Ligand SMILES: Nc1ncnc2c1ncn2[C@@H]1O[C@H](COP(=O)(O)OP(=O)(O)O)[C@@H](O)[C@H]1O
């Protein structure tokens with residue numbers, strides 16, 4: 332199978348019109364597809380309104396018990412079910428899941444080293460059989476950033492990492508393209524200028540731009556995940572603006588392509 336793994340970030344989800352526009356484009360996206368969503372912005376807002384202040388380290392949320400309850404409510408409940416309902420309206424047979432549902436994603440609580448991330452999970456395994464059987468039935472899995480340890484504990488897991496791990500796991504049998512959609516036009520030379528897209532990036536350019544702090548914060552884990560995915564068999568990775576998703580599938584330069592080898596778009 333050819334499979335597209337598409338991730339949508341919290342900065343788009345936070346704006347209802349942008350989310351609707353993205354979901355419309357997603358519904359027109361050809362072939363077998365899986366949607367993975369974040370929602371960090373909304374989780375931070377809900378937390379703040381309840382007196383639970385967000386704390387991020389290297390793009391990862393420190394997740395204590397109260398924060399875990401909030402992210403579970405926001406990601407697995409509110410955002411996931413709203414997206415599923417909107418996709419159903421667009422005639423996509425979407426099925427919303429956390430990593431605990433159908434044992435989709437098992438993870439392990441991150442060990443405490445310099446930093447105690449709390450209830451944050453690093454992915455151990457992905458139930459690819461379940462995803463394959465859903466895709467074969469033309470069901471569109473919609474997966475949020477909550478995983479489990481198979482001992483009864485839910486864990487918060489970065490949505491970029493979930494996307495990359497699912498892409499890698501599915502690549503052992505399938506051709507997988509990974510699309511990171513967010514609120515900027517791609518990896519940019521000047522973060523404030525959407526015209527300054529870097530159309531193609533490899534690890535050497537990435538290292539240089541990271542040293543010069545042109546690439547920083549949330550873009551670092553995104554690119555680390557992108558390169559890790561390519562090294563482990565994913566066919567192609569694209570980072571770009573949510574509204575340019577359909578241009579990306581047509582191979583038009585509308586974002587940043589991350590690869591060192593020839594790839595096969597469709
Ligand atoms: N060179 C860069 N080009 C584009 N964005 C960058 C760059 N360096 C850092 N960023 C930041 O990375 C953010 C994307 O990461 P993140 O917020 O985790 O995305 P998402 O919306 O997918 O959750 C951008 O909003 C931007 O602030």
Ligand SMILES: CC(=O)N[C@@H](CCC(=O)OP(=O)(O)O)C(=O)O
Pocket residue numbers: 339340341342368369370371372374390391392402451452476487488489490491
């Ligand atoms: C452990 C960890 O950091 N989890 C993320 C999961 C959500 C996410 O990744 O959302 P975006 O894609 O919108 O950033 C968090 O709680 O922010």
